[in-house]
Amino acid sequence: MGETLFIAHRMPFPPDRGDKIRSHHLLKAVAELGPVHVATLGESAADFAAEPLLAEVCASYCLQRRPKLIPAGLRALASGKPVSLTAFASDPLRQWIEDTLEQRAIDTIFVFSGQMGQYVPRSFEGRLVVDLCDVDSAKFEAYAHQRTGPRAWIDEREGRLLAVEERQLANRADTVLLISDAEAALFRSRTGHVNADVVALGNGIDTDLFDHQATKPEAALMQDRGPHLLFTGQMDYLPNVDAVRRAAMQLMPAIRATYPSATFHIVGRAPSAKVRSLDGLNGTRVWGEVHDVRPFLAACSLVLAPLAIARGVQNKVLEAMAMARPVVLSPEAATGINATDGEHMAVGSDDAALIERVIGLLANTISAQAMGAAARKFVVQEKSWPTALAPLAGIMGRAAQRDRHAA
Structure with a gap:
């Protein structure tokens, strides 16, 4: 083998943000098929x-510290490469x-x-499998269309250069994986x-971990009158920043016109300055990083995810659904x-439609x-990790080996 x-x-551990959740489960699935070096x-x-x-999952590994962003950006501009x-x-x-490829019997490289x-x-x-997750070049192009000045130029450049890189990878790889049919x-x-x-x-979801019946609701939310609307995510990630600003500034005033005590809770690590500035605005509360997002999901009235740019599958939506929360979201999300x-x-x-859906669900708790x-x-039924990753053995060329091992 x-x-x-x-x-x-x-680093695929701990699985505490969207991309790391995916790489975490992919790595464990790959490790079940044979020795893996990370x-x-x-x-x-x-x-x-x-x-x-x-170390428990793999045969060997190398964990290095990621380079600092600003020097890396300057090197990119000087070299003509994508940041x-x-x-x-x-x-x-x-x-x-290079040393591992020389010393070990590596026949497959999986690039995440x-x-x-x-x-x-x-x-x-050997075999090369590249998981792009989503089309990053298209994401940066979308950013460029929304921005002006130097930021728009940087995003346009990144999208253009990444498109070249993506095509080159697709011509080298045996398989390119994307997170959805779209x-x-x-x-x-x-x-x-x-x-x-x-x-x-x-993507899949761990429905044993995200189970509302096994989760004690967050006391701080239960003590307040509500209703409680929730957004979770990495809060220095630009699409998430734009989404919560949209919710706090454009949706919450109309929602609070019907429900004056409604609160919009933003939960997630590394809130940017733009996110922190929303705290107290139109019933918005910025929590930042919390030990466990599940109690907040268990306590909220609904999850609100008005993303304008959303590549792939949103883990935050799957987590909310697994916790039996009604989710009001944009078509992109x-x-x-x-x-x-x-x-x-x-x-x-x-x-207008998002506001209508929120108010409708808050008004009808039975429907919610x-x-x-x-x-x-x-x-x-449809989104467990074993179900999502069932095709992986065939993609990796390991199906026959796994079947022989199981026999």
């Missing part, structure tokens, strides 16, 4: 504290990868996130014919989940509870 080199742009970058104290957990590549470029990690394709040597002749179709439309098979491999509007979630195409129950049932 061959061995796998798994290269990830962020090359990855850490950013926080929590990343390095979780190093023993990484996304220089921001994850590490000479020690590259050397470890396009930034890490730079580490695959040109001389490697992202896969978008990628095909932008790249045209490439050598790789372009395949959708969706609903992409890739394949749930039914009006039964499993409530989609609003613009501000029924939607939450239907959402939970849907994710339990």
Whole structure:
């Protein structure tokens, strides 16, 4: 049985943000198929504290500290490369990868996130699987259209350069993975014919972990009158920042006109200055990082996710649905989940529609509870991690080996 080199742009432990949740479950699934060697970058104290957990999963690993962003950005401008590549470029990690490929029987490289394709040597002749998750170049193009001045130029440059990198990877790889059928179709439309098979491999959700019946609601929310609206996510991530600003500034005034005590709770690490400035505005409360998001989900009246830019599948939506919360969201945030509007979630195409769906659910608790129950049932049946990752063995060329091992 061959061995796998798994290269990830962020440490897959702890699985505490969207991309790390996906890489965490992918890594564990790959490890079940045979020996795996991991090359990855850490950013926080929590990343390095979780190093023993990484060691338990893999045959060997290299965990290096991610380069600082500002020097990486300057190097990108000087070299003509995307910032996304220089921001994850590490000479020690590259050397470890080269040594591992020379010393171990690696027949498959699994690249998680396009930034890490730079580490695959040109001389490697084995199977190459690249999980782009979503089409980053399109995301930066969307940013550029929303911005002005230098920021728009930087985003336009990043989108243009990443599009070239994505196509080059797709011509080197055996398989390119995207997180949804919509992202896969978008990628095909932008790249045209490439050598790789372009395949959708969706996210799952741990419904045993995210279970409202096994979670004690957050006391701080239960003590207040409410209703309580909730948004969760990494709060220095631009689409999340724009979404909560939209909610606090454009949606909450109309919602509070009907429900004056309604509160919009923003929960997630690293809130940017723009997010922190929302605290106290139109019933908005910024919590920042919390020990566990599940009690907040269990206590809220509904989850509000008005994202204008949402690539792939939103883990925050799956988590809320697993916790039996009604979710009011934009069409962008609903992409890739394949749930039914009006039964499993409530989609609003613009501000007025989002406000109407929120007020409607707050006014009818029986309907809200029924939607939450239907959402939970849907994710339990359709969105478990084993179900989502069932095709992985075949993609990795490990199906036959796993079947022989099981026999």
